Amino acid sequence: MSDDVTIRLRREPAPRTPEPGRPLSATAAMGGAMAVGITLVLCMSLALTAWFLADGGAHGNTKDALRVGSDAWLMGHGSHLTLTGLPLGLTPLALTMMLVLVAFRCGRWAGRNAHTVTDDRVLVGGVATFAGAYVVIAVIVCTLATTTGATPGMSRTVLGALLISALAGGLGQGVGTGRLDFWLDQVPAWIREVALGAVCGALLLLASGAVLVAVSLLFSFNEASEILSKLDLSTGDALTYTLVMALVAPNLALLGSSYLLGPGFAIGTGTTVSPTAVSLGAVPAFPVLAALPGDGPTPGWLVVLMAVPALAAAIGAGIGRRDGESQPLDLAALRGAAAGFFAGVLITVAISFAGGPAGTGRMADIGAPTARVLVFATGTMMVGGLIGAVVHEWWSRRRRPAEVGAGPR
Incomplete structure (x- = not known):
């Protein structure tokens, strides 16, 4: 009679693969x-x-x-x-x-x-x-x-x-x-929709302000060149001066956005640059400031520019609704108004960073009146967002049956 001997080999645990990366x-x-x-x-x-x-x-x-x-x-x-x-x-x-x-x-x-x-x-x-x-x-x-x-x-x-x-x-x-x-x-879909509409509306208004500044500077190119020539700068100084102007280009675009909103901005204490009135006096010898309008009353048609923020909010609200499902008009209007409101808040926050003192005395006040900009921005862009969302929903409903009817049968 023989005894069976069973030999059990101890199994070692498989080596653990270290997780890539660092803490x-x-x-x-x-x-x-x-x-x-x-x-x-x-x-x-x-x-x-x-x-x-x-x-x-x-x-x-x-x-x-x-x-x-x-x-x-x-x-x-x-x-x-x-x-x-x-x-x-x-x-x-x-x-x-x-x-x-x-x-x-x-x-x-x-x-x-x-x-x-x-x-x-x-x-x-x-x-x-x-x-x-x-x-x-x-x-x-x-x-x-x-x-x-x-x-x-x-x-x-x-x-x-x-x-x-x-x-x-x-x-x-x-x-x-x-x-x-x-x-x-x-995040719920409606929050993403409102957020996208707000960001797009604010960016569109910022782009509109940049276009306004660029066009104004283009029409005042001779005056800007004359100011630059009077400074009698060397080639290196002129390049440095151009770099400084490039660094404040977003500031100028934001001030242009404030102009489109209505309150405008100030280039010095007691000055005003807006679509309804301009009061400047003497301004520093900065070539880009040649784009500023002259003192006195402004042409009446410039008030039309104040519709640009509403249009930007309307387009932004439409972009936010682009991939959304069909919804009642009142709900679309509510979300569009919310997108326009927050677009106004965003652009106001950005405009508040565009100014600051550039010395003492008269040049201690450069920038836009934040409180007034907030009121104008939220009010105008909220109406624009509401209209844009309603128009987008109406157009989507009108186009949807046509697309269904044009499909394969």
């Missing part, structure tokens, strides 16, 4: 530092180039040029700069847009190169880490750039850096991790 906190910290480094180096490089173009480096030194670049970078965050006692608070919004774009892309990079994120608390921590790294470096730059002749504002620097890093960087991380798509899927 989101690590990539977010690197992304925040990258966003600062890329934009700061770009601003400093442009300042160095302008310094050499201006006088070949004959005046000042490299540190001065680098400090100018860092000051411009801080102003892009909304920081007010005090130059030998003169406040300069006009934010170059083209630079701000570049900062927002880079922060978004760095945030998206951080999200894509991190571990898979399924918990929103992890994403919130990543956004906080991104913003923390960004703000800390911004504070260091503000401290190092402070001199007796040029003093950037610390509080506005911190606020601007926090908003850009948290909003743009956080949105980028939401896209990179895929959590933004998950959130959008949970």
